[in-house]
Amino acid sequence: MASHAEMDHGLARVETDGHRADVVLDRAHKRNAMSEQLMRDLTEAFRTVGDLEEVRSVVMLGEGPVLCAGMDLNMMRERADAPEEFDNDLFPDLLDTIADCPLPTVAAIHGAAPAGGFELSLPFDFRVIGSDAKYGVIEVQLGTFPHGGATQRLPRLVGMAKAKEFVLAGEFIDPEEAERHGLVNEVVEPGAVKERARDLADDLGANAPMGMVRAKESLNAAPEMPIDEGLAFERSLGREIYDTRDYREGIQARLDGREPDFENR
Numbered sequence: 521m522a523s524h525a526e527m528d529h530g531l532a533r534v535e536t537d538g539h540r541a542d543v544v545l546d547r548a549h550k551r552n553a554m555s556e557q558l559m560r561d562l563t564e565a566f567r568t569v570g571d572l573e574e575v576r577s578v579v580m581l582g583e584g585p586v587l588c589a590g591m592d593l594n595m596m597r598e599r600a601d602a603p604e605e606f607d608n609d610l611f612p613d614l615l616d617t618i619a620d621c622p623l624p625t626v627a628a629i630h631g632a633a634p635a636g637g638f639e640l641s642l643p644f645d646f647r648v649i650g651s652d653a654k655y656g657v658i659e660v661q662l663g664t665f666p667h668g669g670a671t672q673r674l675p676r677l678v679g680m681a682k683a684k685e686f687v688l689a690g691e692f693i694d695p696e697e698a699e700r701h702g703l704v705n706e707v708v709e710p711g712a713v714k715e716r717a718r719d720l721a722d723d724l725g726a727n728a729p730m731g732m733v734r735a736k737e738s739l740n741a742a743p744e745m746p747i748d749e750g751l752a753f754e755r756s757l758g759r760e761i762y763d764t765r766d767y768r769e770g771i772q773a774r775l776d777g778r779e780p781d782f783e784n785r
Contacts, residue, residue: 542718543562554637588633615642624725629641639669648716
């Protein structure tokens with residue numbers, strides 16, 4: 521039977537349902553625009569889910585109709601007036617925490633995720649977007665440029681030519697075009713984003729957790745390694761699996777024609 525729990529982290533909360541954790545931005549009255557406190561709370565929420573024993577996949581979504589309206593513009597105006605009072609490490613620390621999560625992660629992009637909201641989605645393994653979502657790197661129209669990771673993560677997702685087009689044009693990206701270029705994994709009807717993201721995470725969480733964690737680790741390392749080093753690293757991770765209970769269970773379940781019962785050991 522699925523277990524349910526909720527953990528409050530201030531402006532972010534974690535809700536668990538079986539092997540899935542939902543990380544919810546909870547600043548709906550500001551369209552979940554990122555304040556310093558929200559960034560701190562969201563970072564802590566993602567650190568929490570990585571330590572939850574029963575959790576095998578993670579979804580991020582926003583309370584209300586919008587995932588994240590980007591950075592709080594009042595905060596950004598205050599930052600321009602007194603930059604020394606702003607913690608410049610908050611957003612990079614949040615994105616690095618998401619990227620370092622060993623579990624498969626899914627961003628549910630509903631309503632809007634422009635500018636900082638767009639960059640917030642990039643470290644996720646999967647992105648599900650609504651067909652009406654306002655999604656894009658629009659910072660060059662706001663007197664700055666995207667420097668929360670988009671100039672580095674985006675080319676790795678869509679290639680340099682398309683990344684330059686998206687960043688330098690500073691316009692919203694049509695969700696269908698985002699899917700064609702591999703920026704998002706799936707476009708769904710506006711009202712179906714959260715449900716589809718949760719379903720995807722549930723499917724991911726049904727797989728062998730030890731295999732999923734090592735597969736993600738190996739995939740993440742691939743762009744940074746020469747092919748021979750990458751293949752050796754992949755094999756070393758594979759050897760860690762052979763003597764596990766779940767490896768034996770997965771093989772036996774397939775031979776028996778039944779669903780496997782993985783226990784993460």
